[in-house]
Amino acid sequence: MSSGPQRVRVVEVVRETVDAHSLVLEPEDPQPFESYRPGQFLTVRIPSERAGGAARCYSLSSSPHCQERLKVTVKRTVGGYGSNWLCDNVAEGMTLEVLRPSGMFTPKSLDDDVLLLAGGSGITPVMSILKSVLGAGAGAVTLVYANRDEQSVIFRDELVTLAKEHPDRLVVLHWLESLQGIPTAAGLRALTGPYTGRQVYICGPGPFMDLAQATLAAAGVPDSRLHIERFTSLTNDPFADVDVVELDVEDDDVGPPAEVEVQLDGEVTTVAWPRRTKLLDALRNAGLDAPFSCREGNCSACACVVLEGEAAMERNEVLDAHDLEDGLLLACQAFPISERFRITYEA
């Protein structure tokens, strides 16, 4: 499966609210999209005159378990380049280039009960998780959803319909700033109190996520059950050709390269991993099509699972304690500590 750009046709543009558009997409090659997981995102190429180009990540609001077409939902950011370009320019019939779905903000089991907290456009991956649990799992779902006012509630009608279809499994609790003011710890504590024994997924503006995380941690929810997706803009262009760096395979200062056995796209390959080289570079230099997006430790598109060996990450803004316990590693940030590794992209 290629981790390179994929072409997708926009088959519908849905105006969800005054400042949020959903783009329904049909891939030219469906295969890279077939096994996406709820909560994952696409990286979208945005045309730009700027050196380095522009690309932005957008979560899939569609569910892979509900026979839905691929859909991303973009909310305008004031003064933002990519979100406004997409909302102003994308029309039915256009073709966009995207990188295949990736990301770790995705439930392990659809049978677990979940507490979902979303603010504004943070509903996008949360909606995919919500529909997947209801459609294909047995878990109960409570959504706490914060918005400026009633008009800015993305997926309002769909949530009403789902609550009617699943009266004993779905609870939707809205927080509207126009009525209740900005969310407070006491308010969130009251809404989430009965559900703190569940797996928790949080996505929204930074201050909302910080408040939700602190409130739930204070209520005794361990890090291992708190899953957080932070929306940031990419600062480099993952669509650009990446220079193949000369690998320093025998570096006397730091010792010989580690050896890594990689399971990727149904094949097992053994690759040398020089000690001052990031794992992603070592793999791609060896001709493997290892996935990536931001290359900055922000998005988790490059995450693999370490089955054997110990590595250090230079930067990790995305994997939580639970992910690390499960052996996840950001290949774009990883340097070897051990001499021998086994990793997989197929866990």
Ligand SMILES: Cc1cc2nc3c(=O)[nH]c(=O)nc-3n(C[C@H](O)[C@H](O)[C@H](O)COP(=O)(O)OP(=O)(O)OC[C@H]3O[C@@H](n4cnc5c(N)ncnc54)[C@H](O)[C@@H]3O)c2cc1C
């Ligand atoms: C995994 C992931 C999933 C995401 N999913 C979604 C989603 O489903 N829906 C969604 O709407 N968004 C999502 N995002 C966020 C999205 O990728 C963009 O970050 C968002 O749309 C803003 O991009 P923009 O280009 O419009 O804004 P940008 O141009 O990146 O600007 C962002 C802010 O920074 C300011 N700014 C820009 N340049 C400068 C500068 N040079 N100096 C100072 N300030 C500056 C802008 O004024 C603006 O306020 C996701 C992000 C990630 C990482």
Ligand code: FES
């Ligand atoms: S490519 Fe984004 S974290 Fe590695």
